[in-house]
Amino acid sequence: MYRILIVDDEPMIRKGLEKLVEQSELPIAQIRVAENGVDALEQIRNDRPDFLFTDIRMPKMDGLELCSKLTELEFTANMQIVVISGYSDFEYAQKCLSYGVKEYLLKPINKKVIHDVLRKLIANTSKQTKTSVSVFKLDGWAEQTEDAIWTLQLGKINELLHTFRQQCSAHQLTISQLCDLLDECYALLIKKLNTRDVFAFISGLRFHGVETEEEAWHTFEAAIMDIFNELKQKRKGKAKDPVEEAKLYIEEHLAREVSLEEVADYIGLNASYFSQLFKQTTQETFVQYRIRRRMEKAKKLLEIPHYRITDISNEVGYADHPHFTKTFKKYTGCLPSEFRHKLGIE
Template sequence: MDVMKQILVVDDEPMIRAGLTKLIKHYSQGVHAYAVPNGAEAVAEIRKQKPDMVFTDIRMPKMDGLELCRHIAEMNLNIRTVVISGYGDFTYAQKCLTYGVKEYLLKPVTELELYPVLDRLLYQEKVHSLSVSAYSEWLEQAETAIWSADFEGIDRLLLRWSGDDLCGALDTEQLEQTIADVLKALVKKLNARELYQFADTPPPKSAKNRDELFKHLESELIHWCGQLAQWRGGNQKSVFEEAKSYIDDHIAEEISLEAVAERVGLAPTYFSYFFKKMTNETFVQYRMRKRIEMAKRLLELPHYKIVDVGMEIGYQNYPHFSKIFKKMTGISPTEYRQMLGIK
């Protein structure tokens, strides 16, 4: 008779804690899942119950996920640990890898990501799994390459799949599942940018060997790059129209060139060069001109105080606003109003 597997869920968010526990219980009748809200309570439960697996969040009160992973490693109980976290916690989660963490999953966790992990860590005794740190690094680099339409970078990333750090000892079935997991994780990262919506497709049933599985991975990455090009209009002009629109919509905010470049998926130096080439202005000059154009429109409205106009377009300091306005127009805001006959 098989011994029931014990799984502990650690997360301070009640809905996520309950949802993950429920998913695990639905996985198999041979699994008992229970949960606690923080690392401190988890340590006590682990000492008492000695679970087979622990799923832990990163950011929690009393004791965070990193500290919990350290405690689990020091207990030396052969507990398999899985880290779950939000998109922005990747760098922090990486630190857990030194404590023997087996997997890293992004929220929200669904059965499509969860159940293969349970299969591997609970029931496959001799699994040659990929390096979690190499896997996480590859995902970060792949996201950047796709967003920047860096086809050479994608080629370099694909070559790494023949190395031991990503899939060297995996059999065909394990490789198929690993590639499926990688593509799902990458879709989550790309969609987290909240600009375009990507979707992945599972490897075709006809893909029965490693070369065909690698080909599927390659086709998905290239397909996403092609989608980006189509969404952006397929040329540099549409990318910069998108950039200008974003700047115009946030004209009163202190957005940086780097932030806009990231928004449209280009390297800052590349973005700066082509922005000037297509507008005949630098990023700073363009933003300043648009602010002053907006200031002129507001100054034409008599009920607006001049000092409020400056603040409305992003200049909190009135003397600075007046200086910039005069530099751009040759006259002060007050003189501009007088010229319009507004007192």
């Protein structure tokens, strides 16, 4: 997914370009706009786009000055720049080329021109990704990780992931380049696992909607953990549902404060991955689910006349009785005593 910044001092032109980019149906995750070079430079420093479309003539800082300043910044080295100008002067085009500008377009521009340029930029980005990290390094990492997964060495897997992340960070990849690289790496890993011809693994990594580096790594690392746990379950001969195991563990320990990390450790999953898996499966966070189960158990106990409310509070894991009554009211709309009163229990 690619991020674009459009810079032009004319609101109508900015809006028009934005619309043309949206109509391309290409994998564009984000389109931002700026009205001059100063605004654009600040935005780029805060969040570098993959592609920059800029006008030449603008107040405060024009397009040429913006391009010049960007050449001084190391982290913009892989950013691709397109200049859109109403001037066909060769001198402008020559200066743009000296600043590493990829395309110099003359106004007015149409949908086809923009879409063709976008496809070219995306193709260039793909080439840059493949040359930024050597194939030899990728293959070496995939081979080591495949061996660690096959031998179920969780510590070694985490170590390899940490090292790989550091190596990729050194290349200062754009978000789209990083996603392409991780996707390629994951496919290579699956291929190596499948060559053992024991279990069949399916490559289904998706980076749809990923907008930050952290999200990309989280998706990749979660997918690796998924493979690890799938293999672990296949080796046991019968696959257990980790979420159902977690639910059972929570149910058995409602009387005390069970943490997400404790449950994740019990079922043998990475805490971050378990949190994401639990939310996707139940449509609730770990904490939301635990509170709901506690309140449902409290309601059943409140239906038993001889149970004191303070005892029920402790039974469902609330040593702080006022906290229990507050939570119960938030969940049911009434206090525990009011709940009993409705049932005719005094």
